[in-house]
Amino acid sequence: MTMHIDAGPRSSIALTGTEFAELDRLIFEDDDWWAMPSAEQAALRHRFITAAVAHHLEHNAAYRTFAESSGFTLADLGAPGSLVRVPQFPTRMFKRVEVRSVRAADCDVFKSSGTSGTQSMVWRDEPSLERLAGSLRPEGDIWRTLYGDVDLDDDGQMVHLGPNRREADGVWISYIMTLVEMFAATRSYVADGVLRLRDVVRDLEGALADGKFVCVAGPPVFMAELLRHMSDNGVKLSAGDRMAVITGGGWKKNESTKLDPDRLRSLAMDTFGLASAQQVRDVFNQVELNTAFIECEHHRKHVPPWVEVIVRDPRDLSPVPAGQVGLMSYLDPTARSYPCFLLAEDFGSAETDNCPCGRGGTTVHIDRRMRTSSHHGCALRLAETVRTD
Incomplete structure (x- = not known):
């Protein structure tokens, strides 16, 4: 219960004062x-x-x-x-x-x-959500080492391996990953509980052929499914430096199904034809935390x-x-x-x-x-409820 x-x-009183104004300027x-x-x-x-x-x-x-x-x-x-x-x-x-x-x-x-x-049930108001989104601002220096001088508004395409915000239904990792919409025009590829891998591959090939800078974003388990699907179907891309790969969410359900970040980076480099492992980044967050921690080019x-x-x-x-x-x-x-x-x-x-x-x-x-319960976290539980196509 x-x-x-x-x-x-008194709960409707807004935060005021020098400290909070300065915090918002920083963010x-x-x-x-x-x-x-x-x-x-x-x-x-x-x-x-x-x-x-x-x-x-x-x-x-x-x-x-x-x-x-x-x-x-x-x-x-x-x-x-x-x-x-x-x-x-x-x-x-x-x-x-x-x-x-x-x-x-x-x-x-x-x-x-x-x-x-x-x-976990976490209550967020608009200022809290705006600050969370601010921690992922694409203008940040740490992101610019990923996409360089590319104008993402005109030349970028986001491929989101997850549901859109409407279908996310309050599940935190789904909401977090929809924030990639801040970067560029975005399409989400989970609909009605199905991850549409064939559509993902088709659109990746099309965007690269059009000269777009493509960013593929999603939970590690979905990224692994995409790479496996491409391998099984003999599909390899030659993205060079025109692609970024962003993961967010859990890496481990149990010891037998643990995903290794180094292995996933290697597979992504080979399958997408990336120029460097620095093009693959992970983002850490959990539903209770209101800030995202972003990997740099050295994967810290x-x-x-x-x-x-x-x-x-x-x-x-x-x-x-x-x-x-x-x-x-x-x-x-x-x-x-x-x-x-x-x-x-x-x-x-x-x-x-x-x-x-x-x-x-x-x-x-x-x-x-910690081994405290059967709770696996947002990304891993999401993977248990989504089929692939």
Whole structure:
């Protein structure tokens, strides 16, 4: 049974103040987030996250009670390095409780595709969704290393291996992948529960013949299905540098069906005839997180400067040293409608200023999920419900 916790009559108050205006300028107007020094990124994060914590303490009864029970007050965030003290909801909380800091009428509900009783339900209002989309802005420097000087409005074609936004029905990974529509004219190839692979191949060949820059985007499991279909039918392309491949979603259902990113990149290079493995990128997100982490040309996932990543020891939740594997947790100030302060169910690691691409800030590596339930995540559950044609 799901418990409902209402935000209360003050929940329609918009976020205001210098910190949130500056956060929006960074998200929507700055095209090179990682050019600023790491110390400057950390200072901005502290301000943005402190302001977000104050907002949710005021407007979210569940979070306020949770914080009070842990002895936390806003005064705990006075010193640099104090963000580790911010109370973080375990992501399984979103499977059990409706947590909102704004009115339900102002939100859309997004869910993971879990087995019965294990779906995460996340309430997002318009500002939260806009900021999420902003984390994927095609004008960003990290994307420009993928498509260069191509004018995507005139010369781009997006091939989306998933349902359109109307058919996504609130499933988060489907919604995330539809945001590729920001890049260029887009067609989605899952309709009525069928992934139409023959149509995909036909349109890829046609777009390349027309001189378009083509971007194929979808969950890893669907990308693997496309590559398998092309191999089985003896189809190979010669895209050269006129194609990009973007994946997003889960890579592993179980040990026997785990997809290997290096192997998928190799298959994509061979089957599509790509000029470089740098043309294949992955994007990390989960339904509870309101920011996407994008891979650079060296296949490191870069965390935008407004998100604090804390890797914790699963035994006592203390922070672990950089590069050490632990339980991933996030402080994301971009969500107005819910407290995006999360203790996730993934093991991974984080490092700072250690990417060969030269971008400053934090990179993450997601290693594996905790064994807590049969919940496989959006992309893998989506694959279980879609047939191929």
